[in-house]
Amino acid sequence: MFNILVSDPISDFGLQQLMDAEDVEVTKATGLSEEELVAIIPAYDALLVRSQTKVTRALLEAGVRLQVVGRAGVGVDNIDLDAATSWGIIVVNAPDGNTVTTCEHAFAMMMALARHIPQAYAKTAGGQWDRKAFLGVELRNKTLGVLGLGRIGIEVAKRAAAFGMKVIGYDPFLLEERANKLGIRLTDVDTIVRTADFITVHTPLTEETRHMLAKPQFDVMKRGMRIINCARGGIIDETALLEALDKGILAGAAFDVFEQEPPPPEHPFLNHPQIIVTPHLGASTLEAQENVAIDVSEQVIHILRQEPFKNAVNMPLVPSELFNRLQPWFALCQQLGKSLAQMTDGAVREVRIESAGELAELDTSILFPYVLKGVLSHHLGAGQVNVVNAMHLAKLRDIQLSVSKSMFSGTASSEVTLVLKTTVEERWVTGSYVPGVGGRLVRIGPYPVELLPEGYVLIISQQDKPGIIGRVGTLLGGSGINIATMQVGRNEVGGSAVMILKIDKKTPEHTMEALLAMPEIKRVREISFAE
Numbered sequence: 001m002f003n004i005l006v007s008d009p010i011s012d013f014g015l016q017q018l019m020d021a022e023d024v025e026v027t028k029a030t031g032l033s034e035e036e037l038v039a040i041i042p043a044y045d046a047l048l049v050r051s052q053t054k055v056t057r058a059l060l061e062a063g064v065r066l067q068v069v070g071r072a073g074v075g076v077d078n079i080d081l082d083a084a085t086s087w088g089i090i091v092v093n094a095p096d097g098n099t100v101t102t103c104e105h106a107f108a109m110m111m112a113l114a115r116h117i118p119q120a121y122a123k124t125a126g127g128q129w130d131r132k133a134f135l136g137v138e139l140r141n142k143t144l145g146v147l148g149l150g151r152i153g154i155e156v157a158k159r160a161a162a163f164g165m166k167v168i169g170y171d172p173f174l175l176e177e178r179a180n181k182l183g184i185r186l187t188d189v190d191t192i193v194r195t196a197d198f199i200t201v202h203t204p205l206t207e208e209t210r211h212m213l214a215k216p217q218f219d220v221m222k223r224g225m226r227i228i229n230c231a232r233g234g235i236i237d238e239t240a241l242l243e244a245l246d247k248g249i250l251a252g253a254a255f256d257v258f259e260q261e262p263p264p265p266e267h268p269f270l271n272h273p274q275i276i277v278t279p280h281l282g283a284s285t286l287e288a289q290e291n292v293a294i295d296v297s298e299q300v301i302h303i304l305r306q307e308p309f310k311n312a313v314n315m316p317l318v319p320s321e322l323f324n325r326l327q328p329w330f331a332l333c334q335q336l337g338k339s340l341a342q343m344t345d346g347a348v349r350e351v352r353i354e355s356a357g358e359l360a361e362l363d364t365s366i367l368f369p370y371v372l373k374g375v376l377s378h379h380l381g382a383g384q385v386n387v388v389n390a391m392h393l394a395k396l397r398d399i400q401l402s403v404s405k406s407m408f409s410g411t412a413s414s415e416v417t418l419v420l421k422t423t424v425e426e427r428w429v430t431g432s433y434v435p436g437v438g439g440r441l442v443r444i445g446p447y448p449v450e451l452l453p454e455g456y457v458l459i460i461s462q463q464d465k466p467g468i469i470g471r472v473g474t475l476l477g478g479s480g481i482n483i484a485t486m487q488v489g490r491n492e493v494g495g496s497a498v499m500i501l502k503i504d505k506k507t508p509e510h511t512m513e514a515l516l517a518m519p520e521i522k523r524v525r526e527i528s529f530a531e
């Protein structure tokens with residue numbers, strides 16, 4: 001049974017699939033302090049949050065069973081990602097579910113700013129009929145500057161075009177061709193602040209975007225500008241913005257997010273006549289809350305059940321087409337890593353993925369977390385390594401990683417060869433994946449095999465001499481070990497030979513010793529594919 005703690009208000013409709021799952025127990029406990037959360041978290045396998053819960057290092061450290069933190073929304077700035085990664089805890093978010101909702105909020109803010117709607121409402125509701133104080137401006141023919149053209153920024157730009165606005169924008173990752181198709185003219189921040197009538201920000205808060213609009217930008221800003229922030233507090237310097245309003249540079253500002261949330265009651269934005277504020281409502285619609293809760297619940301249940309998942313924030317971002325093509329190889333790569341770790345002596349120094357066939361055309365570095373999970377679990381213990389911290393653990397140990405096409409990359413069938421170099425030797429295994437059949441080992445070193453990665457395999461290196469196979473069979477039979485399959489290979493008659501035996505159970509210590517005591521046998525390794 002998986003225990004899931006939901007520590008922020010998350011849509012019940014979205015959580016339904018978790019509540020219906022037979023292997024899941026959901027506990028809702030919102031509004032707890034960090035101390036209270038730390039006290040209860042050891043009992044949970046997953047934690048689901050929105051933006052209120054601060055998922056701190058102390059909380060993650062106390063979560064001894066925690067496998068995943070799910071964020072019902074986009075921003076993960078309330079989660080200590082470094083701590084989660086080092087504890088091997090996967091962080092997933094729901095990046096798409098609230099895009100349109102947040103875009104619509106930004107647009108509502110822009111329209112409210114243009115027509116002073118909140119101020120006019122307050123005065124009218126207060127009994128004053130004042131039609132002169134609220135002369136607005138049209139959006140039509142105005143220039144909108146969009147800083148950050150990701151999911152939300154692009155939706156805002158599309159709607160602005162429908163309102164007859166000219167859209168200019170800045171995003172280091174948006175290609176000119178795509179921008180042109182969307183009718184957005186890409187330019188730089190300086191041009192935007194000097195020429196736009198409205199600016200809306202839609203970037204994450206990072207070291208680079210913190211105070212992206214600050215005194216130097218306000219000093220050169222077009223007079224009468226209106227500014228909207230429905231992204232993250234801190235992207236716009238609040239003090240510099242107030243100064244710009246006082247100097248008459250700005251005509252108004254609309255903020256959904258603040259450097260400190262909630263802002264203290266004396267915060268100057270809260271009763272400023274030219275500033276519209278909302279309490280971080282960007283994602284607050286019925287639809288968005290259901291969407292993000294459904295998305296994040298799906299991810300969390302996949303992770304707990306060890307099924308493939310997307311949207312991990314503390315793992316490399318994999319485009320979904322690439323993910324779908326590589327996904328069948330994940331389990332096999334882990335098993336290849338596991339088998340090689342058991343075959344080699346010495347400390348791991350280098351891991352290389354060589355690919356052949358169609359696989360060689362893909363970015364196979366995505367397979368490293370799975371390969372490394374297999375390799376490092378053998379050395380560090382299964383519970384210590386997962387696909388989130390495997391790369392981090394490899395880096396800490398200075399293990400070199402590389403990918404290449406194998407010599408046989410022109411072959412029709414896809415194969416992956418994993419090469420492990422340690423301080424004392426280098427060995428390799430090759431696996432192949434057949435749709436409908438699954439993954440299997442097709443070569444151990446130079447020797448062809450046909451092995452499903454399950455149960456136990458004995459690899460015996462010996463001198464090629466008559467009678468050895470029979471003596472090994474007798475010895476194993478005497479220990480009650482059934483041989484399911486046997487494959488043999490040799491480099492030359494009378495030279496080095498290898499016996500690869502699929503056996504039904506683990507070989508007892510005394511049988512291993514008896515095998516090694518045979519003078520022709522040079523090395524015996526047992527590979528266990530069991531967890």
Ligand SMILES: NC(=O)c1ccc[n+]([C@@H]2O[C@H](COP(=O)([O-])OP(=O)(O)OC[C@H]3O[C@@H](n4cnc5c(N)ncnc54)[C@H](O)[C@@H]3O)[C@@H](O)[C@H]2O)c1
Pocket residue numbers: 074075076095098099102147148149150151152153170171172173174202203204205208209230231232256257280281282283284
């Ligand atoms: N108010 C709310 O309730 C609410 C709801 C959802 C999202 N958000 C916030 O909105 C923001 C945007 O969300 P999204 O889903 O569009 O994210 P996204 O990742 O799709 O887009 C962010 C874009 O910002 C760009 N960017 C990064 N650094 C930049 C820089 N220095 N200059 C210009 N562009 C830069 C990125 O290239 C990316 O295209 C995030 O901060 C998110 O947390 C707020």
Ligand SMILES: O=C(O)CC[C@@H](O)C(=O)O
Pocket residue numbers: 050051072073074075076098280282283284
């Ligand atoms: O949970 C919320 O309502 C805030 C969501 C929003 O800020 C986000 O980043 O997705």
